Amino acid sequence: xxxxxxxxxxxxRKEGQNVTLxxxxxxxxxxMYWYRQDPGQGLRLIYYSQIVNDFQKGDIAEGYSVSREKKxxxxxxxxxxxxxxxAFYLCASSISVLNTEAFFGxxxxxxxx
Amino acid sequence: xxxxxxxxxxxxxxxxxxxxxxxxxSTTLSNIQWYKQRPGGHPVFLIQLVKSGEVKKQKRLxxxxxEAKKNSSLHxxxxxxxxxxxxxxxxxxxxxxYKLTFGKGTLLTVNP
Numbered sequence: 284x285x286x287x288x289x290x291x292x293x294x295x296r297k298e299g300q301n302v303t304l305x306x307x308x309x310x311x312x313x314x315m316y317w318y319r320q321d322p323g324q325g326l327r328l329i330y331y332s333q334i335v336n337d338f339q340k341g342d343i344a345e346g347y348s349v350s351r352e353k354k355x356x357x358x359x360x361x362x363x364x365x366x367x368x369x370a371f372y373l374c375a376s377s378i379s380v381l382n383t384e385a386f387f388g389x390x391x392x393x394x395x396x
Numbered sequence: 397x398x399x400x401x402x403x404x405x406x407x408x409x410x411x412x413x414x415x416x417x418x419x420x421x422s423t424t425l426s427n428i429q430w431y432k433q434r435p436g437g438h439p440v441f442l443i444q445l446v447k448s449g450e451v452k453k454q455k456r457l458x459x460x461x462x463e464a465k466k467n468s469s470l471h472x473x474x475x476x477x478x479x480x481x482x483x484x485x486x487x488x489x490x491x492x493x494y495k496l497t498f499g500k501g502t503l504l505t506v507n508p
């Protein structure tokens with residue numbers, strides 16, 4: 284089945300540690316995105332990538348980093364510089380940034396203690 | 397930058413009542429999309445509206461795009477418990493750069 288997979292579903296980390304969230308898609312989509320969702324805040328864009336080896340900052344990129352070495356994969360690293368990392372993180376993909384019908388993964392709920 | 401406002405933030409209805417959520421953009425949009433997120437789930441694409449004044453229907457759901465392409469609405473007729481969830485609009489300003497901006501969503505709860 285084609286789709287977008289995020290792992291793990293739940294993640295716990297100690298404050299001060301970096302953590303990497305996985306996102307893989309087999310939809311052959313060029314564009315991939317990372318969103319953060321907090322209660323009452325909707326979805327806020329962290330980073331997006333239009334194509335392999337390219338990525339752009341979104342509205343709340345500070346404290347996060349990404350890579351796009353393969354078309355299928357767009358991992359997100361939450362660094363210790365992110366002041367409020369506890370959130371629900373959603374990865375999405377679309378055919379391109381011009382065709383933005385987005386397919387979302389199941390999400391990763393990160394809790395930093 | 398582009399802002400997308402969505403109201404109301406919450407709506408509780410009795411099963412069988414109608415429901416409407418409204419979306420307003422600070423800028424003219426190339427298109428607008430609607431997503432539904434069930435509790436504990438992830439957003440799922442519902443529809444995209446592109447043309448000025450466009451109206452699309454999906455069973456009990458009616459989507460409208462304003463004439464000025466700055467506002468949109470989603471109306472559900474005769475709600476059912478399966479309609480429960482958060483409905484998001486997402487405005488796309490178009491162009492070569494990605495500018496899909498999500499509203500904060502409307503959480504719909506339905507009392508059976």
